[in-house]
Amino acid sequence: MKKVFITIFLAFVASLTFAQLTSSGSIGESYRNFMVQSTSFLNPHDFVSFEPIGGTDRFFSEKWENGGARNLNDAVIANKDYQFNYDFLKHELYAKWKDTIITVDNNYLKSFYIYNGNSRHNFCKILQIDPENFVELLSADTLQNKIMLLKKRTTSIRKGDKASPGSNYLGNFSDAYNSKTEYFLLFPDKASVKINISKKNILEKLQPSYKRKAETILSSERSLNDTKAINLINALNQ
Template identity: 30%
Template sequence: MKRIFIYLLPILMSAITHAQTITVSGTVNDQQGKPLPFVFLRDSQHSYATMTDLLGSFSFKVDPASKIVASVTGFKDVAIPVNNKTTVNVVMEQGIAEHSNGKPLSTSTSTDIFKPDLGVAVTRVSDYVRVNEGLHGSRFLSEKWMRGFAISYTDSLIQSSDYFFNYDKTMSDLLFTRDQRAVFAADKQEVKAFTIVDEGGAFYDFESVPAIDPKHYSMVLSSGDKYKIYRLLTCKLIKANFTTNGITSSGNNYDEYVDENHYFIWNVKTKQLQPVELKSKSIKTVLAAEADKIKAFNKEHGDDDINDAYLKDLGDYLNNK
């Protein structure tokens, strides 16, 4: 399958300077007060963006001097000045969605890239996602297509409500589709980060971090001014390897996709990247300077298992202290 750039809806953002930011939270509802999920929200001047969850809630960092632009299929775009407010509630009116280029969403996406005469290889889901009842596990982040957006290396946002996304863990490919039949993979040299949201409202943020792995994207568990915590998620296919001598047996009689996880903590101030294990001793060693805060965090959280959620919550806790 050819790698192609996602020519969906590039939204030009300022990438010259890193603006001062504040965290803005709020909700997005229709005119009847019904929460709107999967609404795309972006900073009008920078590549800061997010989507609403199932309850129409959102929270992300923006430039306090910018506007928040909300877009979703079936509703008119809304642009609200931030004006240093930390809470912004958005009400959207039904109508034709418009974006920065002023064109309706239905015509703003370039469809020329999908024409066979341009030599673009198209892979169908029916071929790409092979159904095998004897296969255990999955090479994909989700068995269902998800909403999302991406950020290019020029800090342009790439998004369209017409498209759905998934992530191939074996190839570290961001996959996208319009009709859930023709599937494309984004060019890794073009996309530096992306966010996908599943139907349950769970967010998955990925970044290209060459210091961790130049060939794979890394999942961002926590991000702040002090620490960034990453999970390198890879996956490999283990073929059936069942053997028996009639008395003892070993292995499996089925093929299986097996995930492999490695964790890293990036100290923003010292610019030091260190691997860390999901073990108390390892975490305390890497974060030795935060011993008192980790002790206080553990006291608040009791006997929580040390897993992805623990590492994410710990990172958020330390970044907010």
């Protein structure tokens, strides 16, 4: 009974807030769409900085960043007044407008992007890689009939334990975060394969029709990093 009451109360608060925002005209239509599709409203005082709650070990950035998001109805919020951050532990997108912060419901979110300096990072849902959570599209944003280089990051937490001898010895009882990063190729025929960012592994995992061109492109490369792998896939897509 208590659970039902809380659910009804939260729905009422969301509806009331939406009505107030609509009548005031102080916020754009796109953000109102995201407001009613949010899973929760967050206390802005808890998110002045992300560093105390995990920083970049847990989040895309240790601070709010510019970006944009698109929901399933193709409503877009994207200008200097909106800021974002992504939680790789909970797989949630946080959106901020002035003092209003929401967690966007992933079920209503099609894609989003966040800037890191001048670098734009695009995130989308790829069912073949992860049917529930977002992955980062590393290759150029040309989704139709092209190879996609994708990056999936997940974060786990190890809670601080005051009873641990090691924690007591070091005097450190804070939580620890562990990140895992995986890379994938998604081909135009929708086949996907997990890869390592290495010259040998990528050449092994590429479909036969791409291998000769890839060998030519990589002939002078002894090793690969993320940037070189991205350049390779973009070149194969030309």
